[in-house]
Structures are given as structure tokens and as C-alpha cells.
Amino acid sequence: MAGVRVLIAPDKFAGTLSAVEAAEAIAEGWRRQAPGDEVLTAPMSDGGPGFIDVLHAALGGELQAVTVTGPLGEPTPATLLLHERTAYVESAQACGLALVPADRRDPEAATTYGVGELLRAALDAGVRRVVVGLGGSGTNDGGAGLLAAMGAVADPPTALTGGPRALADLTRLDVRAARERLAGVELLVASDVDNPLLGLRGATNVFGPQKGLRRERLVVVDAALARLADLADRRLADAKGAGAAGGLGYALLLLGGRRVPGIDTVAQAVGLPEKARNVDLVLTGEGSFDFQSASGKVVSGVATVAARALRPCVVLAGQVHVGAREMRAMGVESAYSVVDLVGEKEALGRPRESLAALAERVARTWSR
The missing domain is CATH 3.90.1510.10 (Glycerate kinase, domain 2)
Structure with missing residues (x-):
């Protein structure tokens, strides 16, 4: 059976990982669990740092x-x-x-x-x-x-x-x-x-x-x-x-x-809409997935692109402060927290390894 095609398009995890580093960590963890999947990275920004x-x-x-x-x-x-x-x-x-x-x-x-x-x-x-x-x-x-x-x-x-x-x-x-x-x-x-x-x-x-x-x-x-x-x-x-x-x-x-x-500027520059149409699943993420994420931030922007491409969008975040209803309103299927998996001290002390571990765990659910 063919593997899942996954697009990884996170924002920075403020204070710990750049968007490029976050994308690499998620890809690394995903491949550990699902080496047969096709993984594509497209780090994102809303115009701020990174x-x-x-x-x-x-x-x-x-x-x-x-x-x-x-x-x-x-x-x-x-x-x-x-x-x-x-x-x-x-x-x-x-x-x-x-x-x-x-x-x-x-x-x-x-x-x-x-x-x-x-x-x-x-x-x-x-x-x-x-x-x-x-x-x-x-x-x-x-x-x-x-x-x-x-x-x-x-x-x-x-x-x-x-x-x-x-x-x-x-x-x-x-x-x-x-x-x-x-x-x-x-x-x-x-x-x-x-x-x-x-x-x-x-x-x-x-x-x-x-x-x-x-x-x-x-x-x-x-x-x-x-x-x-x-x-x-x-x-x-x-x-x-x-x-x-x-x-x-x-x-x-x-x-x-x-x-x-x-x-939108970054999404068009990196060709995000076309990339989303050519995969089965879109992953995004940021340090704190909260109420501010809905207003022009990377997570909501990526979720919108995924929805237009009729692809599910999943969030991997340092912490998740959004309920299921708000999440769905943003076009996000599920959200997973690094802190919930490894604890705050580990998440901040070893951010790359912790995010990769979360991606590995998420792949068990979302990969075939």
C-alpha cells in the first residue's frame, strides 16, 4: 500500500525553534514512525521573525x-x-x-x-x-x-x-x-x-x-x-x-x-496552495496554539489553504489552548501538544527532540 503524502508547514516555535528547524524536527519524527511516507517541508512565516x-x-x-x-x-x-x-x-x-x-x-x-x-x-x-x-x-x-x-x-x-x-x-x-x-x-x-x-x-x-x-x-x-x-x-x-x-x-x-x-504573501511565495493539493495531509504548528491563532497567523492561514485543497489539517504545538469547537472553526482536524507529551521542562530544554517525539506519536494515528 502506498504511503501517505504529508506537507509540513509550521511557523516558528517562539523562543525555541525557527520555522525551518521546526519543520525539520517534525519531518524527522514522522519518518521514524512512517518511513514509507512522502514528506515535504514548507516552513512558514506571517511576516515576523523568521x-x-x-x-x-x-x-x-x-x-x-x-x-x-x-x-x-x-x-x-x-x-x-x-x-x-x-x-x-x-x-x-x-x-x-x-x-x-x-x-x-x-x-x-x-x-x-x-x-x-x-x-x-x-x-x-x-x-x-x-x-x-x-x-x-x-x-x-x-x-x-x-x-x-x-x-x-x-x-x-x-x-x-x-x-x-x-x-x-x-x-x-x-x-x-x-x-x-x-x-x-x-x-x-x-x-x-x-x-x-x-x-x-x-x-x-x-x-x-x-x-x-x-x-x-x-x-x-x-x-x-x-x-x-x-x-x-x-x-x-x-x-x-x-x-x-x-x-x-x-x-x-x-x-x-x-x-x-x-x-498569504509567504504562502504564495512558497507555492503552498499547489503543494497542499498534491498531498494527503497537511501539518502545521507553532509554540502556542491559542485564540490569537485564528487571526491572520500561520496556523489559521495554513488551515485555510488545506481546506481549499480539501485536505485535512493537523496542528502540532508547544501548548494547545483551543477547544474542539474553535479548532474546527479554524479548519483544524486535531491538535497535539508537546508539553502534554513530555512535560514543560523537557519541551523547553530539548525542543527539537520533543517536537520530533510528538510527530512520531501523531504519525501513528495519521499515517497508514
């Missing part, structure tokens, strides 16, 4: 090393992916929360200047299209730093580069030079977040606390971003995705960018 690694694994292309300004102003190594006159930029490499040690987190001072430097390097490479992946940021400056790096002019000149605390002093903003740098270049903003820039659903109130913003400072920081929007384009502050990555989405939309769902 965006470049996933696309490079799928597309090839040229990696270009760039040193940029990190969120705290320190020189930080980053990488562009150049492929067929398109540049892919991972904003988290220049302003990611992972770049800021927990004891130094100050999102009121953190800058996105380095993302603007990455964008400049992409334009210097002569590309006709730039895709910027958003997610995992440690900043909340509305993309002010990016605007400065791209040539925007402000009074005082330092108001754009010192985080939202400096934005409180902003009295004038002119972004024409920044827009002109992008003339003739298509700018796509790949994000899984559709929040606006301001208000209760905005960048500051929804995502600020997880970056270290104190509750009593949320109103002050939101007002600083409102000042930026009032001097640039207040209407765009309400656009879907303007609040992504601490408002970095707003700055990119201001420069003429067009928002596209991050998961």
Missing part, C-alpha cells in the same frame, strides 16, 4: 548583509533577501523585541530607524519591488525612525529618532523626500495585524504592554503617535494594519505602501 529564513529556504535568491541601527541605537547585523528584482525586508531584524534585553526595555525611546536603513539598502540594490515583513517589534514610534532614515524632515530634527518620547516635541513634518526615494518602486507591507494606529485597538493600547510600556503611560504614548499622524496624514491612521509593529505599518502606508496579509 520571514527572511523561510523565504530564502523556499525561493533561493541572494542574501545581502547590512549593518543597521538597532532599536536602542546600537549597530545591529541584518540581512536582505534579493530575488528577481524584489527585495524582502524583515523589520524584526532591525527593531525586534528580541534585540532588546528584558532589563533594558524602554519602548518610549526605541526607534525604527534601522528599518529605514534596510529599506534604503533595498532601494540601492536597484529592485522594483520591496516586501517588508512586520511583526515581533520592540518599538512603538509609529515608524517615525523609518521616516527619518528615508529622508523625512522634522522640527526639531531629533523628534523622529528618539522613540515616542521624542515625538511629543514634534512641530513640523515633511515626508516628500522619503516618498520620492520610493518613486517607481512597489512597496508591500506584509502583516498579520489589522489594528489601526490609534485608540483602544491601536498599536499602543493593544501591543504596548507586551513590549514593556507601563499602563499609566499608554495615554501619553498614544497622544505622541496622534501628534505624528496629525502632522502627516490622520486618515491613514485608521487604515487596516497601520498599528502593526508599533505603528511601523502607518509609516509604510504613508510612503505609499500597500498592506497584504503576511501569511
Whole structure:
């Protein structure tokens, strides 16, 4: 009897495994139990950390090393992916929360200047299209730093580069030079977040606390971003995705960018729909399978692709916090937890081996 054809398309397991590593671990465990099955890997990303690694694994292309300004102003190594006159930029490499040690987190001072430097390097490479992946940021400056790096002019000149605390002093903003740098270049903003820039659903109130913003400072920081929007384009502050990555989405939309769902961008780049049609079973996964997984994340995106291909989708996660009803609503047949199998200490201490062990166990049920 022919083996099962399996497509493995996980997200990263935040803090333990990249998407590429997770896919390899699942494939390894599956093959141990079902060596006759045909296993295909397609690591995924929603635009956040791992965006470049996933696309490079799928597309090839040229990696270009760039040193940029990190969120705290320190020189930080980053990488562009150049492929067929398109540049892919991972904003988290220049302003990611992972770049800021927990004891130094100050999102009121953190800058996105380095993302603007990455964008400049992409334009210097002569590309006709730039895709910027958003997610995992440690900043909340509305993309002010990016605007400065791209040539925007402000009074005082330092108001754009010192985080939202400096934005409180902003009295004038002119972004024409920044827009002109992008003339003739298509700018796509790949994000899984559709929040606006301001208000209760905005960048500051929804995502600020997880970056270290104190509750009593949320109103002050939101007002600083409102000042930026009032001097640039207040209407765009309400656009879907303007609040992504601490408002970095707003700055990119201001420069003429067009928002596209991050998961869809990666799915098309790696040919996920076609691959799903050519297998019997689709596996995906992430560190925590929870209520947030339903909103534009990798798991829900892969499940949607699997459903369109009329293929069952199964989730392997570090932890599962979703009930059967919510799972089915997402298009997921079953979900399995690493922690439930081996315990939290083992799952965190030996993540690759633990995920492989879970895949081996799941294969007993889902392989012939």
C-alpha cells in the first residue's frame, strides 16, 4: 500500500525553534514512525521573525548583509533577501523585541530607524519591488525612525529618532523626500495585524504592554503617535494594519505602501496552495496554539489553504489552548501538544527532540 503524502508547514516555535528547524524536527519524527511516507517541508512565516529564513529556504535568491541601527541605537547585523528584482525586508531584524534585553526595555525611546536603513539598502540594490515583513517589534514610534532614515524632515530634527518620547516635541513634518526615494518602486507591507494606529485597538493600547510600556503611560504614548499622524496624514491612521509593529505599518502606508496579509504573501511565495493539493495531509504548528491563532497567523492561514485543497489539517504545538469547537472553526482536524507529551521542562530544554517525539506519536494515528 502506498504511503501517505504529508506537507509540513509550521511557523516558528517562539523562543525555541525557527520555522525551518521546526519543520525539520517534525519531518524527522514522522519518518521514524512512517518511513514509507512522502514528506515535504514548507516552513512558514506571517511576516515576523523568521520571514527572511523561510523565504530564502523556499525561493533561493541572494542574501545581502547590512549593518543597521538597532532599536536602542546600537549597530545591529541584518540581512536582505534579493530575488528577481524584489527585495524582502524583515523589520524584526532591525527593531525586534528580541534585540532588546528584558532589563533594558524602554519602548518610549526605541526607534525604527534601522528599518529605514534596510529599506534604503533595498532601494540601492536597484529592485522594483520591496516586501517588508512586520511583526515581533520592540518599538512603538509609529515608524517615525523609518521616516527619518528615508529622508523625512522634522522640527526639531531629533523628534523622529528618539522613540515616542521624542515625538511629543514634534512641530513640523515633511515626508516628500522619503516618498520620492520610493518613486517607481512597489512597496508591500506584509502583516498579520489589522489594528489601526490609534485608540483602544491601536498599536499602543493593544501591543504596548507586551513590549514593556507601563499602563499609566499608554495615554501619553498614544497622544505622541496622534501628534505624528496629525502632522502627516490622520486618515491613514485608521487604515487596516497601520498599528502593526508599533505603528511601523502607518509609516509604510504613508510612503505609499500597500498592506497584504503576511501569511498569504509567504504562502504564495512558497507555492503552498499547489503543494497542499498534491498531498494527503497537511501539518502545521507553532509554540502556542491559542485564540490569537485564528487571526491572520500561520496556523489559521495554513488551515485555510488545506481546506481549499480539501485536505485535512493537523496542528502540532508547544501548548494547545483551543477547544474542539474553535479548532474546527479554524479548519483544524486535531491538535497535539508537546508539553502534554513530555512535560514543560523537557519541551523547553530539548525542543527539537520533543517536537520530533510528538510527530512520531501523531504519525501513528495519521499515517497508514
